[in-house]
Amino acid sequence: xxxxxxxxxMRSGLVGRWAAVTGAVLLTGACTQxxxxxxxxxxxxxxxxxxxxxxxxxLSNEGPDDGPTPNELAAEQPPEGGEPVRVPxxxxxxxxxxxxxxxxxxxxxRKLLVLPKTTxxxxxxxxxxxxxxxxxxxxxxxxxxxxxxxxxxxxxxxxVTIIGDDGVRYLGGHLDSVAEGVKPGTRVKxxxxxxxxxxxxxxxxxxxxxxxxxxxxxxxxxxWVRRGMVKPWDYLDAWQKGNRTLSPRExxxxxxxxxxxxxxCTIQCDAPRAAQQQEPQPSKTPKPQKKKEDxxxxxxxxxxxxxxxxxx
Numbered sequence: 001x002x003x004x005x006x007x008x009x010m011r012s013g014l015v016g017r018w019a020a021v022t023g024a025v026l027l028t029g030a031c032t033q034x035x036x037x038x039x040x041x042x043x044x045x046x047x048x049x050x051x052x053x054x055x056x057x058x059l060s061n062e063g064p065d066d067g068p069t070p071n072e073l074a075a076e077q078p079p080e081g082g083e084p085v086r087v088p089x090x091x092x093x094x095x096x097x098x099x100x101x102x103x104x105x106x107x108x109x110r111k112l113l114v115l116p117k118t119t120x121x122x123x124x125x126x127x128x129x130x131x132x133x134x135x136x137x138x139x140x141x142x143x144x145x146x147x148x149x150x151x152x153x154x155x156x157x158x159x160v161t162i163i164g165d166d167g168v169r170y171l172g173g174h175l176d177s178v179a180e181g182v183k184p185g186t187r188v189k190x191x192x193x194x195x196x197x198x199x200x201x202x203x204x205x206x207x208x209x210x211x212x213x214x215x216x217x218x219x220x221x222x223x224w225v226r227r228g229m230v231k232p233w234d235y236l237d238a239w240q241k242g243n244r245t246l247s248p249r250e251x252x253x254x255x256x257x258x259x260x261x262x263x264x265c266t267i268q269c270d271a272p273r274a275a276q277q278q279e280p281q282p283s284k285t286p287k288p289q290k291k292k293e294d295x296x297x298x299x300x301x302x303x304x305x306x307x308x309x310x311x312x
Contacts, residue, residue, distance in 0.1 A: 099239045155173075
């Protein structure tokens with residue numbers, strides 16, 4: 001009876017140890033097994049984890065975290081662009097032009113006034129320069145304008161005209177002074193000083209400005225042609241913005257062929273103020289006449305003539 005009891009105890013103890021070992025194995029497997037997708041186990045890594053001295057060596061080789069490397073920055077940032085390629089405006093003629101007021105801030109009107117000309121507002125003393133290479137045609141150093149008569153022939157005060165190499169005449173009036181050495185027959189270049197902006201002529205009470213006009217060569221008796229025949233502002237816009245080859249030659253020659261070299265005077269041809277200042281007759285009181293200022297809008301009518309062209 002005692003023998004049987006010992007055997008049973010030994011068996012139960014052996015079974016218990018086996019159960020303990022089996023439970024430990026199962027518990028270890030459960031703790032070390034990594035699962036991947038549902039129902040799929042992930043096996044052990046292909047390489048053993050780096051521990052101990054090997055891990056310390058790896059960290060020491062990487063160094064401190066100083067931010068992104070130059071290669072990483074270059075990959076993140078777009079490359080810098082080069083200098084822009086400047087494309088010049090198209091060349092529209094063989095002539096090179098200059099804006100007629102140099103080195104000063106300017107303003108001017110871009111609409112038809114009494115005459116097809118423009119008033120370029122600038123500070124007194126600003127440089128009036130030749131718009132194109134050519135030859136000086138007329139120079140007036142005397143300010144003969146009188147408010148009593150307001151004669152059209154003297155309204156520009158001191159002025160200089162040139163005949164450009166393009167065959168076009170350019171006028172700069174209301175000058176304070178004419179540059180030294182500028183006289184009829186003088187050869188000038190585009191941008192060369194011709195005079196200084198002032199208030200002569202009928203600009204005496206309006207502020208300093210340059211009276212600028214485009215026409216064609218005529219004799220001095222035909223002063224109304226000199227005062228402006230071609231609208232200038234499109235050309236001024238182009239010269240000021242950098243297109244220095246836009247030329248008024250074609251428009252000027254076409255208009256001269258249509259009107260003739262010496263069209264009749266139709267605007268400001270008399271002296272209206274002189275008539276106003278006459279003493280009234282006892283039997284009739286003269287009606288006051290309206291003064292026509294340079295900035296007053298008016299429709300222009302020019303009468304063609306049959307004067308021969310000289311081919312310019």
